[in-house]
Amino acid sequence: MNQFQYVRPTKPQAAIDAVAKDANAKFIAGGTNLVDLMKRGVMTPQKLVDINRLPLAKIERQGNTLRLGALALNSAVANDAQVRERHPLLSLALNAGASPQLRNMATVGGNMLQRTRCTYFYDLSMPCNKRQPGTGCGALEGINRMHAIFGFSDKCIAVHPSDMSVALVALDATVLVSGPKGNRQLAFADFHRLPGDTPERDSNLEPGELITAVDVPDSPFTKHVHYQKVRERASYAFALLSVAAALDLDGNTIKAARLAMGGVAHKPWRLTAAEQVLVGKPATEDTFRQAATVAMQGAKAFKHNAYKLRLAPNTIVQALKTAAAV
Amino acid sequence: MNSEPDVPANHDENRRTFLKQSSLLTALALVPGPVVSAAAAKLDERVADAFEKIPLSLKVNGVKHKLSVEPRATLLDLLREQLHLTGTKKGCDYGQCGACTVHVDGQRVNACLSFAVMHDGQEITTIEGLADGDKLHPMQEAFVKHDGFQCGYCTPGQIMSAVACVREGHAGSEGEIREYMSGNICRCGAYANIVAAIQDVKQGGQKV
Numbered sequence: 379m380n381q382f383q384y385v386r387p388t389k390p391q392a393a394i395d396a397v398a399k400d401a402n403a404k405f406i407a408g409g410t411n412l413v414d415l416m417k418r419g420v421m422t423p424q425k426l427v428d429i430n431r432l433p434l435a436k437i438e439r440q441g442n443t444l445r446l447g448a449l450a451l452n453s454a455v456a457n458d459a460q461v462r463e464r465h466p467l468l469s470l471a472l473n474a475g476a477s478p479q480l481r482n483m484a485t486v487g488g489n490m491l492q493r494t495r496c497t498y499f500y501d502l503s504m505p506c507n508k509r510q511p512g513t514g515c516g517a518l519e520g521i522n523r524m525h526a527i528f529g530f531s532d533k534c535i536a537v538h539p540s541d542m543s544v545a546l547v548a549l550d551a552t553v554l555v556s557g558p559k560g561n562r563q564l565a566f567a568d569f570h571r572l573p574g575d576t577p578e579r580d581s582n583l584e585p586g587e588l589i590t591a592v593d594v595p596d597s598p599f600t601k602h603v604h605y606q607k608v609r610e611r612a613s614y615a616f617a618l619l620s621v622a623a624a625l626d627l628d629g630n631t632i633k634a635a636r637l638a639m640g641g642v643a644h645k646p647w648r649l650t651a652a653e654q655v656l657v658g659k660p661a662t663e664d665t666f667r668q669a670a671t672v673a674m675q676g677a678k679a680f681k682h683n684a685y686k687l688r689l690a691p692n693t694i695v696q697a698l699k700t701a702a703a704v
Numbered sequence: 705m706n707s708e709p710d711v712p713a714n715h716d717e718n719r720r721t722f723l724k725q726s727s728l729l730t731a732l733a734l735v736p737g738p739v740v741s742a743a744a745a746k747l748d749e750r751v752a753d754a755f756e757k758i759p760l761s762l763k764v765n766g767v768k769h770k771l772s773v774e775p776r777a778t779l780l781d782l783l784r785e786q787l788h789l790t791g792t793k794k795g796c797d798y799g800q801c802g803a804c805t806v807h808v809d810g811q812r813v814n815a816c817l818s819f820a821v822m823h824d825g826q827e828i829t830t831i832e833g834l835a836d837g838d839k840l841h842p843m844q845e846a847f848v849k850h851d852g853f854q855c856g857y858c859t860p861g862q863i864m865s866a867v868a869c870v871r872e873g874h875a876g877s878e879g880e881i882r883e884y885m886s887g888n889i890c891r892c893g894a895y896a897n898i899v900a901a902i903q904d905v906k907q908g909g910q911k912v
Contacts, residue, residue, distance in 0.1 A: 477887025613886035
């Protein structure tokens with residue numbers, strides 16, 4: 379691994395200054411992805427700014443929202459009593475990700491900022507526009523069974539690997555950010571980017587900006603929720619794809635719905651049009667199938683991931699059936 | 705090697721010492737004279753040390769250590785290479801196998817995926833810190849009793865994870881144990897016996 383400088387500030391502003399002033403500096407929190415990438419030489423920061431001593435790990439209520447500190451551990455959020463009571467979908471998604479050990483290290487902010495697991499991104503001998511802009515996309519004509527079916531470009535067809543983020547986009551969360559120019563907020567759906575011509579940028583964070591918290595607003599989605607993750611072993615594997623489903627039911631009638639998918643795009647993929655199909659209809663398999671059909675509009679597969687075109691709608695239906703207990 | 709070669713307790717250490725000494729001699733023999741004198745002056749090294757090394761205080765298995773480490777040393781490498789606690793294993797070194805599982809402030813983590821310097825002031829427990837003198841920890845006993853291993857390479861990580869699994873309250877059923885032990889891969893496939901060992905400890909109600 380390359381040598382690097384290490385600093386450990388205790389105030390957020392000092393951390394922000396350290397990274398804003400140095401293009402080769404990176405924040406490190408849990409390190410579960412960055413250390414991995416540094417060992418492989420995929421990322422080679424010259425300076426690491428350890429943010430673990432910043433006071434950003436609280437989980438607390440703020441008015442009508444639950445504020446998740448950016449440094450709250452994935453395990454702490456998943457097991458938090460308020461999260462389990464008010465946002466069980468988030469708890470389910472978190473517990474579907476990684477392993478207990480990794481969830482004890484990974485943070486809210488780090489989970490959002492983890493890089494894609496596209497094997498071409500990790501393999502230094504392969505072209506990758508995300509790792510090295512302008513070199514091409516190895517996956518486009520390569521082994522692309524794990525890759526995107528929505529929102530890709532000819533520059534990048536990688537998917538975002540987070541489970542937590544799929545739940546947070548479904549729950550209309552807000553990302554709180556501090557940077558050299560002050561504080562700002564982003565809707566969770568606007569935080570991650572589609573690849574377009576700049577796949578090297580995963581998110582809309584500006585240089586030196588630090589995620590400080592994620593706000594999850596109260597919602598009626600406290601009961602009929604499910605996170606369905608499809609993977610190649612029962613646990614501890616990245617998703618082939620996943621579905622976060624949340625329903626607000628009045629008897630058997632759907633009053634409101636939230637749907638999002640993971641493992642299908644460069645960002646957590648909210649299915650707003652499919653949600654609208656569900657509202658006002660009875661919670662039946664037929665309704666869920668209609669929503670799934672709408673959800674799949676615009677999907678396109680590559681040579682090795684055509685299975686996702688069938689797996690995705692079936693998983694949407696399964697997730698909704700489980701959420702509704704139909 | 706100076707001591708009796710047939711003393712089992714020292715055998716491994718003697719082998720390591722011998723290997724270190726002999727490779728050091730080989731290395732010196734191959735290095736040209738001027739480089740050796742420069743190295744003897746240790747000027748480069750001292751300059752590099754001042755720039756690279758960071759002070760680190762750790763409590764490992766109840767023992768306090770004042771260390772000086774390169775930022776790029778992982779917790780796993782520090783434990784194995786500097787503190788010679790080689791019970792914690794390096795399997796994949798990328799957070800995919802769990803062989804390096806240790807407890808940091810009581811929580812199980814993958815030692816391969818964090819830099820040692822990030823743990824300043826924290827308390828680490830490794831497999832060497834579980835037993836009470838010669839008395840094995842109940843989880844160690846249960847792994848022996850249920851044959852929870854074949855080659856044994858993943859076992860320290862499995863046991864550290866298993867202890868945490870019970871302490872966290874995630875050993876309520878076979879399904880729950882399997883889910884909460886999924887971060888520890890056993891290529892020999894001793895899973896059934898590992899689950900039995902954990903259930904035995906859980907049902908035995910011993911303090912873990």
